[in-house]
Amino acid sequence: MKRVPLPRGRGLIIGVPWFWLGLFFLLPFLFVLKISLSEPVLAQPPYLDLIREVEDGLVSISLNFGNYLLLWEDPLYRGALFGSLKISAISTLFCLLLGYPMAYAIARAPSHWRLPLLMLIILPFWTSFLIRVYAWIGILKGNGLLNNFLLWTGLIDQPLEILHTPLAVYIGIVYSYLPFVVLPLYATLVRLDLTLLEAAADLGCRPWKQFLTITLPLSLPGVIAGGMLVFIPVMGEFVIPDLLGGPSTLMIGKLMWTEFFSNKDWPLASSLAAVLLVVLIIPFVALRHFEQRSEEDAA
Amino acid sequence: MKRRFPVLMTALMFGYAFLYGPILSLIVYSFNESRLVTVWAGFSTKWYGELLHNQQLLDAAWLSVKVASMTASLAVVLGTLAALALVRFRRFRGRATLQVMVTAPLVMPEVIIGLSLLLLFVAMQDSIGWPDGRGQLTITLAHTTFAMAYVTVIVQSRLAHMDRSLEEAALDLGARPLKVFFTITLPLIAPALMAGWLLAFTLSLDDLVVASFVSGPGATTLPMVVYSSVRLGVSPEINALATIIVLLVSLAVAIAGVLLYRQEKRAQSEQNQG
Numbered sequence: 001m002k003r004v005p006l007p008r009g010r011g012l013i014i015g016v017p018w019f020w021l022g023l024f025f026l027l028p029f030l031f032v033l034k035i036s037l038s039e040p041v042l043a044q045p046p047y048l049d050l051i052r053e054v055e056d057g058l059v060s061i062s063l064n065f066g067n068y069l070l071l072w073e074d075p076l077y078r079g080a081l082f083g084s085l086k087i088s089a090i091s092t093l094f095c096l097l098l099g100y101p102m103a104y105a106i107a108r109a110p111s112h113w114r115l116p117l118l119m120l121i122i123l124p125f126w127t128s129f130l131i132r133v134y135a136w137i138g139i140l141k142g143n144g145l146l147n148n149f150l151l152w153t154g155l156i157d158q159p160l161e162i163l164h165t166p167l168a169v170y171i172g173i174v175y176s177y178l179p180f181v182v183l184p185l186y187a188t189l190v191r192l193d194l195t196l197l198e199a200a201a202d203l204g205c206r207p208w209k210q211f212l213t214i215t216l217p218l219s220l221p222g223v224i225a226g227g228m229l230v231f232i233p234v235m236g237e238f239v240i241p242d243l244l245g246g247p248s249t250l251m252i253g254k255l256m257w258t259e260f261f262s263n264k265d266w267p268l269a270s271s272l273a274a275v276l277l278v279v280l281i282i283p284f285v286a287l288r289h290f291e292q293r294s295e296e297d298a299a
Numbered sequence: 300m301k302r303r304f305p306v307l308m309t310a311l312m313f314g315y316a317f318l319y320g321p322i323l324s325l326i327v328y329s330f331n332e333s334r335l336v337t338v339w340a341g342f343s344t345k346w347y348g349e350l351l352h353n354q355q356l357l358d359a360a361w362l363s364v365k366v367a368s369m370t371a372s373l374a375v376v377l378g379t380l381a382a383l384a385l386v387r388f389r390r391f392r393g394r395a396t397l398q399v400m401v402t403a404p405l406v407m408p409e410v411i412i413g414l415s416l417l418l419l420f421v422a423m424q425d426s427i428g429w430p431d432g433r434g435q436l437t438i439t440l441a442h443t444t445f446a447m448a449y450v451t452v453i454v455q456s457r458l459a460h461m462d463r464s465l466e467e468a469a470l471d472l473g474a475r476p477l478k479v480f481f482t483i484t485l486p487l488i489a490p491a492l493m494a495g496w497l498l499a500f501t502l503s504l505d506d507l508v509v510a511s512f513v514s515g516p517g518a519t520t521l522p523m524v525v526y527s528s529v530r531l532g533v534s535p536e537i538n539a540l541a542t543i544i545v546l547l548v549s550l551a552v553a554i555a556g557v558l559l560y561r562q563e564k565r566a567q568s569e570q571n572q573g
Contacts, residue, residue, distance in 0.1 A: 009476070009477070010388065010391075012380075013380050013383050013384050013387075013388075014384040014388065014391055014393070014397070016377065016380050017377050017378075017380045017381035017384060017397065017401075017447070017451075018384075018393055018396075018397055018400075020377055020443075020444070020447070021381075021397070021400040021401065021444070021447075022400070023419075024416065024419070024440060024441070024443075024444040025400055025403070025404060025412075025444055026396075026400060027419060028415030028416050028418060028419040029415055031415060031418035031419050031422055032411075032414065032415045032418060034418075035418055045421050098310075098313075098314060098317075099314075101306070101307055101310035101311070101314075102310055102311050102314040104307060105307035105308060105310060105311040106311070108307070117311075119552070119556060120315060120318075121318070123548075123549065123552055124318050124319070124322065126498075126501050126548045126551075126552060127322065127541075127544055127545050127548045128504075128505045128522070128525075128541065128544050129505050130505065130507055130522050130525055130526060130529070131325070131525065131537070131540075131541040131544065132321060132322065134325075134525075134529045134533075134537065134541075135321035135322060135324060135325045135541070136321055137529070137532075137533055138324060138325070138328065138533045139320075139321060139324060141533070145324055175317065175318070175321070178314070178317075178318065182314075228406070229405075229406060232406040232407075232408070233406050233407070233408055233409075235408060236407075236408020236409065236410045236411055237408070238409070238410055238508055239507060239508065239526075242530075243529065243530070253408055253410045256410050256414065257410060257508075260414065260512070261511075266418075269414060270414065270418065273410065273411050273414050273415065276408065276410075276411060277411060280407075280408075284403065284406065287402075287406065288399065288402060291402065
């Protein structure tokens, strides 16, 4: 294969984005690690430098692992980590349960319908995320739209308490992240070889068994990719638990925000970020693995 | 297959209702006379008028638009370079790292991006004196970093599916690589660049978390104003603002959709003729 174009600019094409992301994406993680090992002080910026010159030429290095110990010992922080894991896992599951039939229906729709139907999935993603979460406050609150409607139908005789409960957080997450599961699921389902299903049907295989033994296993890369696209960012979600959740909804992203903005404890916020980062490595590797496979399939 | 369609159709309809119901409720109640958002008190456009007199909100919107257009333009340049590097050069040192660095920002929780960039900016200011203070510049740098990842994905897929024969023909006829890039490659990937620019623009315009971390006193973006007002409860002014945003976005997406559709038709008919 011939190498076209810009063979001479090769260094620049690779170097410029590499340098930018290295500086603004990779390098900052080292600072998170560094600050997480420092001690908080009342100053600007509010932490002690790890390496300090004590006297002329005499340098002292002090590492403070107290933040990590605190994260492990204090039930508040442990609770936030496990709370985030639980909320992310359950909402990922619900996203998949709702997103799978939608992706399937779009993939099996007449071909000239597919693009408009997909556009309708993506369109909300382009409008403000913050405002879409805010819309649920008006719907879910005590005298909100949903309660008014249910009271009017006579299904309930007292307003349900939904806003500021975990249920509201789940609704908000599934609502905001639904497009992220539908798109990769659609991509795998639309490429599915339909002759396999026909062959199975000809041999007397029932539809639900066709689905379980052919469609579902073949769409597993889409399920994993879509699931990870929800699970990973939700682990650090701040806006949804803050606006829709109550004081009992502990999530690590919200806690980080409080430590940073309210308590001005940058070292503790940094150690929370470092822990979150480590937890997310496994799902991220899983996501990369399946993306690479689909890249190879496409090539 | 046919028998399952009613079930699927119901799921699809339910899904779309779920996605669009809340947005519709915002639009309807933005025309509500009453400040109590859930009580309908007659049609009114007064909240739109109040929006126009909210100086704090207008200033924030202007800052956000400035940051978003700078971000989008920078992100398109950087994202296109990253996509070219990844698609055109199959082997180079650091390729795997670059691949990870353009994928990770897509899923990385915003609180981590925001905090880590803030710590970087503080350290940089300490050691080299740049960026001096935090505000428009630091927000733009931060937004560009995650927006360029989205641009890379869009341009990457366009480049991967592009027909290379035109470029090769031009090179065989002696055109310089740089000229080939600007006269052939760039026009061919233009729709992807436009989609990338628009996506980067809306991502930047929408970001609350990263901007809150890396912003300084005096630089308040639109989402930051919306957030502080939303925390106090439902407000019809925010409903009006939401309606305007939804309308603008739908318009932009519709125009982009029509342009893409026409281009595809043209490409198809050219293929049929050739």
